[in-house]
Amino acid sequence: MGTITSQRRKVEARWALAFLGPWIVGFLAFTLGPMVASLFFSFTRYTGTSAPVWIGLDNYITLLTGDPKFWNSMGITFTFAFVAVPLSLVLGFLLAYLLNFKIPGMKVWRTLFYLPSVISGVVVAILWRGLFDEKFGVVNFVLSWLGMVGPDWFTNSQFALVALVLISLWGVGGGMIIYLAGLQGIPTSLYEASELDGAGRWQQLTRVTLPMMSPVIFYNLIIGIISCFQYFTEAWILTKGGPDDATLFYNIYLYKNAFLYGAMGYASALAWVLFFVVLVFTALVFRSSSMWVYYEGEVRKS
């Protein structure tokens, strides 16, 4: 009896392994292997064509002490993160809040605001390049009504980043969808109770809605900041990091090092610093998760 069970376990184990196979192979070949290699490259001078030369911590030392462009790209990315992310958070939340008033055509509006999220960054860049055109774009045309002379946005080192922030706000619909789901998940009994206590809309917003939504808001904040370190397409197409490195986002600097300057060792070090930053923010999510994570769908004993 016992041997039959153990034999069945063995067969089961083989099946399990077979099913897991694609991921295990993929994990080794496309995740763990590259991770180790990338860590190794980060301690070398490596052009991608000749063999890597071990230089110890030199890449990291250069990066932290002798490369103003690294700090510049860090600063630009954080500036972008701390302006664009809170703005899109507030706008996305506001939209969700308004839609949650059960206004007519709710689904149509929801679809409309989500639309930019399914459009490629390439198209978004092309679309806004036209709108931000110095002479013929509608943005400067509107500014001229207001008596202002609009700049040549993408060649002006003061305004290029502003334009990219504005463009990023076009995608607030993605966050809005998540807030909307969160808002709909707040029990109506909470609102009824607060109404009995004489709370107005403002008090309901600040005492019920925002506290109930705070986990989702916080989660989106962290994810938003992390994604700023992955930001590439729109900025690359519109400015290539220029003018004068004014939009040299972290990821663009990394890309340039790896694929334009042939500094693959240095770019690997940049990638690991990025990983460290992401890790810090991820740790923030997890440290706060006790406040808001709810696990469901545990495996039942078979």
Added chain:
Amino acid sequence: MSSILSSSRRSRWERRVALILVAVGSLAILVPLAYLVSGSLTSKETIKTVPQSLVPSETYRTPIDGQITFVYNMTVNGQPRQLAVVEKNGENWVYANPDNPAERYTLPAADPSARATKLAFHPENYSTALTKSPFGSYMLNTLVILAFVTLGTVLSSVLVAFAFARYRFRGMPLLFMILLSTVMLPSQVLLIPTFVFFANIGWYNTWLPLIVPAFFANAWDVFLFRQFFLAIPLELDEAAKIDGCGPLRVLWHVILPESLPVVLTVTLFTMIYVWNDYFGPLIYLKDRALFTVALGLQDFNALYFQQSHLQAAGALMMLLPPVLVFFFAQKYFIQGTVVSGVKG
């Protein structure tokens, strides 16, 4: 009683105000798209000479006495008129009514900014964009890559998720933790060695680096499938097993039919991701013949310098498939986005 009445009246007003604000906000989404549509229907000469307009228009020129001449917005006896220039002599020019050239006026010289525009649609921009750049073949390339990546992602992720949902062995919780942690891993950390690896085995400038990794399961999709599979009662598996079904048939006949919504969600997300992706093709593809739409759109900016009208047409052609897919299957998108937003 009166408090209930006032509260319902209040909420009606709130709803109206909310509707107005949302409608105004939606202009921020619609107006830029409208300008793109208009730009894609505008002629090459116009797109860089006239401020963007919501309707495609071009400088109004008309033949008078066998000569093509500009039409200006003028004022005659306090009435706005559109008049074509016939003769330019110093301070005063001679103008004619474009519809009745015999009707002449002598008026002060006009400023170029007073040139009239008229409606003009150029739908041929689309066919030009398709033929002048091999945009059609870029689309085909993208579709081929997309088909393989979607197939590979769904197939492999379903298999792996099935293992994580239905088998319990020592070490599997640890493996699952590892899987989940890779979701957080920034792709840049893997970028360079992966690139070097593919280059060394001769896959640079082929579609293989874009396609092959998809067949090794995507951590995020595995997670999504697993969550869904866990909700399917084990009794269904057991019944099938008693009927003599092996694990593959349980997966195929029991699990998958119950999981069509999540399969659709992953399929659609993958398709749109691949269609829109810029970075992957950018680093791996060099030959124009292999380009995807995302790369090919840049053609109109570099190869054919400043063909903004064709680029707008191309951008619209690239935009349309994901938008249509989204419209017809938005339920699945919204599900996917929401799950990803509240994941643990």
